[in-house]
Amino acid sequence: MFKNLGKIEYKTESQKVKIDLNQIDEGVNFTDEFIVFKKNDKLSIYDRICDHNSGKLISKNGKTFCPMHNWEFEPKTGTYKNGLVKKKKEYEIENNKILVSNKNFQPEIKSVDKSIDIKVRYINHAFLIIESDNFKFATDPWALGPAFNTGWWLKHKTIANWKDELNSCDFIYISHNHPDHCHELTLSYVDKKIPLVVPNFITNSTGLLLQDLGFKNIHNLNFENQYQLKNTELIFTIFKSGDLRDDSGFYFSAGNFKGLLTVDANNLNFLKLPSVDLFASSFAGGAHGYPLNCENYELKDRVKMLDNDRKFIKKTKYKYLEKIKPKFFLPYAGFFKEALKRDEVYIKYNKKNIVKDYKNFCKKLDIEILDVEENTIFNFKRNKNIKFESYKGKYYMDINENDYLEYFKEKYKKIDLNYIKNYFENSKFHDDSILFISLTDDNFENNDCYFQINFTKKITFTILEIESLNKLLQSKNNYLFMKIRKESFLNTIYNKRSWEDISIGFQNKQFRKPNTYNNKFWFHFSNVYVSNKYVQSRTDCSNCTLLNQDIHDILFKKKSVDNISSFKKFS
DSSP: OEEEEEEEEEEEEEEEEEEEGGGGSSSEESSSSEEEEEEEEEEEEEBOEEEEOOOEEEEEEEEEEEETTTEEEETTTTTTSSSOOOOOEEEETTTTTTEEEEEEEEEOOOOOOOOOEEEEEETTTTTTEEEEOOOOEESSSSSSBBTTTTBEEEEEEBBHHHHHHHTTSSSEEOOOOOTTSSSHHTTSSOOTSSEEEEOOOOHHHHHHHHHHHOSOEEEEOOTTTTETTTTTTEEEEEEEOSSSSSOOOEEEEEETTEEEEEEOOOGGGGOOOOOOOOOOOOOOOOOTTTTTTTTTTHHHHHHHHHHHHHHHHHHHHHHHHHHHHHSEEEEEOOOEOSSSSSGHHHHHHHOOOOGGHHHHHHHTTTTTOOOOTTEEEEOOTTOOEEEEOOOOOOOOOOOOOOHHHHHHHHHHHOOOHHHHHHHHHHHHOOSSSSEEEEEEETSSSSSSSEEEOSSSOOEEEEEEEEEHHHHHHHSSEEEEEEEOOOOHHHHHHHTOTTTTHHTTTTTTTEEEEEEEHHHHHHHIIIIIIISGGOOOOOOOGGGGGGOOGGGGGHTTTSSSSOGGGGGGOOO
16 A cells, blocks of 8 residues: 655755864853863763753753753763763864764655645644545544543534544554544544554554554554555655654655644654645644643742743744745644643643744745634645635534543542552563552542552552651652542553553642653653553453443433433443
């Protein structure tokens, strides 16, 4: 179905950025682009891009850190405080100038020399349908219901016939395993034989999830390889996110029309990107629980960090737009909202960028911005002019938020401590750290139980009383303490899903000691240990976890749930 056209070739332009050696002091030095650490005659040079979320490393009060999420970097050792190593820049010294190697890579990607009409339809959030006369594909379908354990809800309505449209596609591209992109309930309505295109992550985090959901035609495609949909003008490639996450973006040429979907991947392909007609990217921010969920900071400091985050996201998009210089910019993959009363603190403080925030900048660059809140259908004609349309049909009736929460709580109310113990002991995660967990109500209070998981050497699971927990929190120096809403925790572990569903979905409060992001922990439980393939022990409780599509028996055949007894079949 997909013809492999081989790896992308890059045209390389080498540049040397000059730094005056006489202006470099002993210790840490900052230029606009680089951090230079000098010790005697030895230099270590790093770029200022934070490897976590592509923010810009700064210096304040003698510390080097990223103000987006407070990742601290030590230039002397070349490592972040959490142990992650940062790659050094190559350099040479000539005539008392430091010449830092800064290569520009321009991808040379194949295309069919043919002018064709392309239609791009915004369905919801990151869900697009892109088509011509002889091909049709969809991206990251999320059409109904919540994501991230009820933390996220769709901001816009979905067209009524989305199921038919989705099932008529030649293939569906799924960028990564986050539920606003790989949405289980939406995918439960998709033919299990439909081709799914996913990135070939080392962890296979997306492919394994789709296997769990019963899909039979999954194409794990290699990064930077070019693929042609047989008997069409469509050629595409998948780019890897340049940060620490399993994430990706999608480039395609449809005849002479070229498009790039960065979705919400950071530093995509290390910015080795082609020039395109259409650039589509996330833009809003607010897509994480941190820092509002982090009790290491006062509320006023968390709000300030969120404001910084939004500013950095805008600067990052500006950098993309300056480099790529597309004819059209489509902000997408950011149209979600917090909707439940229990998440009112996020509704109040988790502000987001809006499309209008980018209009002046696009005007300066002569880029036409496409606002899906004004038009949802974009017809690109052969001369690359555009015709706008708005959907005029019926919309799908979505789930009532409160009804769903009631269902969700009933489905995941039974705590099976034996299963939880086996879950952690079988995780194969080892680290010099301890995880403390308290299962709570909506307000992160009225704790059902407490337990400790020690990942040092042999993994141990211990049930605690509140007095014991408090003593341990006072005496231990390397731990993460998480208060997690009970039903969200149970959903995540009973179904072997990503722990980022808990964090990004505003389902926890946490305290870290030291106040450092444990990349090893979050990567393992968000990308490695995320499939029922790796479950080594099951308990009776696991039988209550049914496939998400069963929700429609209660919540779609009725406008509301009027009797809690309706849920008994799920427990």
